[in-house]
Amino acid sequence: MAASMLKMVLSLATAVALAVLGGAPATAAPPRPADPVGIDVSWPQCGKTLPSGLAFAIVGVNNGLANATNPCLEAQLDWAALTIKYPQATSQPRVALYVNTANPGLAGSWWPSSNFYSGTVVDNPYGKCEGKNDKACAYMYGYAKAYDDAVLRGVDDPEDYFWWLDVETENSWQPDKEANRADLEGMTAYFESIGADVGIYSTGYQWGQIAGTVPSTSNLAGLPSWLAGARTLNGAKSNCSLSGLTPGSRVALTQYVSSGLDYNYACK
Structure with a gap:
């Protein structure tokens, strides 16, 4: 018997057997994307049609400033929850959050004017x-902004999310890099106090301008890095081999721009 005829007979026999047993041929799982690509969105994408079929999504909590709320946060979180079709395609969370950061000083x-915020005396x-433009108050400012992001912006179950700290020169920063690091340490301390995981988004240049060299004793050391700056997917893949932003950090994500949107590649 020819091989093609044998395959036809076997296929027919399988179908008959399944019909008798009340079953149906197994449906193949939908194909996963060739690359573990996600997207990040925030207030600039309010009202815009967003893509689907992504591996993960990262939603911005703020409206461009550390003390403001993304007006589309709820809608974008709903979109992210519905559109991610391949949640097991990468090690990245299905939906994560990012927050704007800053250290505006006076x-x-x-x-802040004390170590007390929203009913808590913070271990600083x-x-x-004491209200001065120094590291102690910068730490409190960061702690307070992280508290606001988790509690006041409308995020349900904030402890269940991964929180990325968006560190860019476009926001307000002091020339004192140690104070800027203290601010980011305060944010990290709050998010970690509720059991959330934290990472840092920036470029090597911007991070150097804002925070400088991070000591190994800082709670910023070892946090995963999300690197911006690539123009193509291949460039983003290549950036996975770069050094992380802090001592002991690995590059977990890299960002590139396509069709006016920020896409992200999950490094292996």
């Missing part, structure tokens, strides 16, 4: 905040 619309590694 020029900000609010600046830089001493007592």
Whole structure:
């Protein structure tokens, strides 16, 4: 018997057997994307049609500033929850969050004057905040902004999300890099206090301008890095081999721009 005829007979026999047993041929799983690609969105994408069939999504909590709320946060979280078709395609969370960061000092619309915030006396590694433009108050500012992001922006179950700290020169920063690091350490301390995981988004250049060299004793050391700056998917893949932003950090994600949207590649 020819091989093709044998295959036809076997296929027919299988179908008959399944019909008798009340079963049906197994449906093949949908193909996964060739590359574990996700997207990040925030207020600039409000009202825009967003792509589907992604491996993961990262949603911005703020409206471009550390003290503001993304007006489309709820809608974009709903979109992200519905559109991710391949949640097991990467080690990245299906949906993560990112927050704008800043250290405006006394020029900000609010600046802490103590180690007390929202009913909690914060254990401050830089001493007592007394309203000055120093590391102690920068730490409290970061802690307070992280608290606001988790509690006041409308995020349900904030402890269940991965939180990325978006560190860019476009926001307000002090020339004192140690104070800027203290600010980011305060944010990290709050998110970790609720059991959430934290990472850092930036470029090597911007991170160097804002935070400088991070000591190994800092709670920023070892946090995963999300590197911006690539123009293509291949460039993003290549950037996975770059050094992380802090000591002991690995590059977990790299970003590239396509059709006016920020896409992200999950490094192996």
